[in-house]
Every structure is written in structure tokens, then in C-alpha cells.
Amino acid sequence: MLSFVNANNYQATVVKLSPTYYYELNETTTDEGALDTMGNAPKPGSFNGDYGVGGPEVGGEGPLTVFSADDFNGIPVPGLGGTDNLAHYSNNSGHVTLGDGNLYASSSITVALFFKAGPAQGGDRLFTNNISDPTKSFxxxxxxxxxxxAVDPSNTGIAAERTLYMEDNSGPDRRLIQSDSGWFHVVASTSGDSGNERAANFRLWINGVDRTENLQPDSTGWGIDTGQAKIGGRRADPADSTTHSGAQDEVAIWLDRVLTDQEAMSLWEAAITEKTIPLVITDIEVLKNADDQDVKISWNSRRGKIYGVYSTTNLIDGDWEELDDSVEGDGEITSFTYPGIPLNDKKRFYRVVELE
Structure with a gap:
């Protein structure tokens, strides 16, 4: 049993924490939409905008480093997969519509993502469920x-929103809207039975640092539109001023759950730690028939990835026979059945390779 994979530390850690939805945003075309790795979304998210003509982009370079106030070169995040990891670039002209905002709403919620900073036009959305109910809006x-x-679109100030201030609370932290700051990792959450309570219960981690104490009330007001949950925008028009000017990557959403400090930090530790999670054939089941036998092979996988399955009877001199080179990952475990093997075939080896 042999297998090969390129599952990276951050993505594997997110999946292990069982988010409700997880959009890795590794798409290179808009044809099939934005895939939910967890398989819980009713359908893929749709890319809205004029992609591929100098506007929004899919398949852009993901974060290699994130912002550091102490190092101009930033903090490396090799756990995301390096140059193999891709991202979605809104570029003020495109966003991802996930679906009915009610399906992305709960009183307790956590959202984790990477975003590339860019100048704001008054209110760019990184994530919004576009829900009016202050007990579920986020x-x-x-x-x-x-x-x-923000949690209450009909209200402002202490009952509805918080702005991130500098570490000494001397003023707003505008580094997160400066293009030369590069990428940031964000884990944001809240819980409560009212908008006021949920605004008081915000938690925020930026690049592995708990910045909750730097959240200060503001009085801007944050409206909603369309009732559709979105990444990188708010309104139906992808070129609206509320579309993000930068990029987004690895958007994970936990409904009815606030990540603990330890869980939030585990995401950061996974991002900064290079580690390859091995693909393992987890089970081989022989299914006997009257005249032949089938073999069912299972392995750990990621939804949407394409795998090849190969077989040989001789590890030393034998050639690997391609059984299928287009098995699509179903989720955490994927299976493939090889039918019609002669009953006198007593020894056979299998190999699984992640192809794309």
C-alpha cells in the first residue's frame, strides 16, 4: 500500500476543527464555483464579476508571509503550502456569493480567513452573512x-460594532488597509442573545495575537443587502464600493461555535509550521463474488482534489497499472472499487496519488 499527497498543515488543521463551511479558494477557473471543502454547502459559491480581464482573479498567489510590525519581510506561513496555495482576488470588482445568508448565520459564530490588505472605500466586506437579525448577523x-x-445592521456604536485599535489603543489600526502591509490572518467570533450582548462578546485574533482588548466602539453603521452571504463583497453589483480591494483565502465558518483560545492559536501555529500530512490508504476491503472479487480501497483525502489509483502484483519489477486517474475526493475519506479481479489473484499492491 503506497500513497502520495500534498495536504498542508493549515488546511488539515482547519478540517480537524470541523468548520461548518470551508472555502479554500484554490479555484483556477470560475466554471465550477467556489467549493466548500466540508461538503455542507447546498451548492458551490458563485463568482460574481468580470473575471480574467484585468479585474477580479481566481488562482492568484496565496499568502507566503503575513504582516509583521517588527520585520519588513513579514512572518512566513509555510503551513499553507507555499506557491501551491492559491487565493481569490476581489480587486474592487468581484466577490463570491455563498448562498442564503440564513444558512451562514447563528448566534454563536467564528470566521477564520486570510486577507490581503488594500485601501478601503468606506466599507469593504471580507465576510458578511447579510442578515438583518442582530442575534445572528455577522x-x-x-x-x-x-x-x-459588526452584528446589528440597524444600529451603530457600542450596541452594534467594534473597530480594531492599535495595541496601545491610541487610535485605529489602519495597517490593515495599507496595501504594503500584505496579508493578515484573522479569527473573529461572537456569541450572545442580543445584538448588544454579541457586540460585547467579540473575540479577535490577528496573526496569532489576541487583539480583543483593542476592539473599540465606533459609530459608522454597517448595512446589509441581498440577503446572500458573501466573501469579498456585500451588494449584488460586484463593482460596488463595498467590494474588497484586496484578496481573500482559506475562509472557514463555524456556526453555533466560538473557537477556544487554544483552537484559534492552533490555526496560527499550523500556518507558521511547515508540515505535510501524509496520504494514507486507510482500508482495503475484499468483496467476494461468485466468479471473481472486487477490492474497495479507501484513503484520507480532501474534497475536490483529483486522485489516481494504481495497482501492481510485483513491487520490485512490476509496472504500475492505472486503474483510474480521475477519482474526485468526496471529503475526509474517499473510496474506489476495483472490480472483476480473478479469484486466484492472491497478492496485489495499490498506490494512490493526489494528482491535482
Whole structure:
């Protein structure tokens, strides 16, 4: 039993924490939409905008480093997969519509993502479920004063929103809207039975640092539109001023759950730690028939990845026979059945390779 894979530390850690939805945003075309790795979304997210003509982009370079105030070169994040990891670039002209906002809403919620900073046009959405109910609404935004969390579209100030201030709370942290800052890793959450309570219960981690104490009330107001949950925008028009000017990657959403400090930090540790998670054939089941036998092979996988399955009877001199080179990953475990093997075939080896 042999297998080969390129599952990276960060992605594997996210999946292990069982988010409700996980959009890795590794698509290179818009044809099939934005895939939910967890398989819980009713359908793929749709890319809205004029992609491929100098506007929004899929398949752009993902984060190699994130912002550091102490090092101009930034903090390396090899756990994402290096240049193999891709991202979605809104570029002020494209966003991803996930679906009915009610399916992306709950009183307790956590959103984790990477975003590439860019100048705000007054209220760019990184994530919004576009829900009006303050007990379930949740928005992660960047505005003229930097990063903002909001829960009540009909209200402003202390009952509805918080803006991220500098570490000493001397003023808004506008580094998150400066293009030369590069990428940031964000974990944001809230919980509660009312908008006021949920605004008071915001939690925020930026690049592995708990910045909750730097969240300060503001009075901007954060409206909603369309009732559709979105990544990188708010309104139906992808070129609207509320579309993000930068990029987004690895958007994970936990409904009815606030990640613990330890869980939030585990995401950061996974991002900065290079580690390959091996693909393992987890089970081989022989199914006897009257005249022949079938073999069912199972392995750990990622939804949407393409795998090849190969077989040989001789590891030393034998050639590997291609059984199928287009098996699509079903989720955490994928299976393939090889039918019609002669009953006198007593020894056979199998290999699984992640192809794309």
C-alpha cells in the first residue's frame, strides 16, 4: 500500500476543527464555483464579476508571509503550502456569493480567513452573512479606520460594532488597509442573545495575537443587502464600493461555535509550521463474488482534489497499472472499487496519488 499527497498543515488543521463551511479558494477557473471543502454547502459559491480581464482573479498567489510590525519581510506561513496555495482576488470588482445568508448565520459564530490588505472605500466586506437579525448577523469588514466587526445592521456604536485599535489603543489600526502591509490572518467570533450582548462578546485574533482588548466602539453603521452571504463583497453589483480591494483565502465558518483560545492559536501555529500530512490508504476491503472479487480501497483525502489509483502484483519489477486517474475526493475519506479481479489473484499492491 503506497500513497502520495500534498495536504498542508493549515488546511488539515482547519478540517480537524470541523468548520461548518470551508472555502479554500484554490479555484483556477470560475466554471465550477467556489467549493466548500466540508461538503455542507447546498451548492458551490458563485463568482460574481468580470473575471480574467484585468479585474477580479481566481488562482492568484496565496499568502507566503503575513504582516509583521517588527520585520519588513513579514512572518512566513509555510503551513499553507507555499506557491501551491492559491487565493481569490476581489480587486474592487468581484466577490463570491455563498448562498442564503440564513444558512451562514447563528448566534454563536467564528470566521477564520486570510486577507490581503488594500485601501478601503468606506466599507469593504471580507465576510458578511447579510442578515438583518442582530442575534445572528455577522460581518467582518475593513473601512477607513481599519478592521471592523459588526452584528446589528440597524444600529451603530457600542450596541452594534467594534473597530480594531492599535495595541496601545491610541487610535485605529489602519495597517490593515495599507496595501504594503500584505496579508493578515484573522479569527473573529461572537456569541450572545442580543445584538448588544454579541457586540460585547467579540473575540479577535490577528496573526496569532489576541487583539480583543483593542476592539473599540465606533459609530459608522454597517448595512446589509441581498440577503446572500458573501466573501469579498456585500451588494449584488460586484463593482460596488463595498467590494474588497484586496484578496481573500482559506475562509472557514463555524456556526453555533466560538473557537477556544487554544483552537484559534492552533490555526496560527499550523500556518507558521511547515508540515505535510501524509496520504494514507486507510482500508482495503475484499468483496467476494461468485466468479471473481472486487477490492474497495479507501484513503484520507480532501474534497475536490483529483486522485489516481494504481495497482501492481510485483513491487520490485512490476509496472504500475492505472486503474483510474480521475477519482474526485468526496471529503475526509474517499473510496474506489476495483472490480472483476480473478479469484486466484492472491497478492496485489495499490498506490494512490493526489494528482491535482
Amino acid at each position: 460581518q467582518v469588514n475593513v473601512a477607513n479606520n481599519g478592521l471592523v466587526l
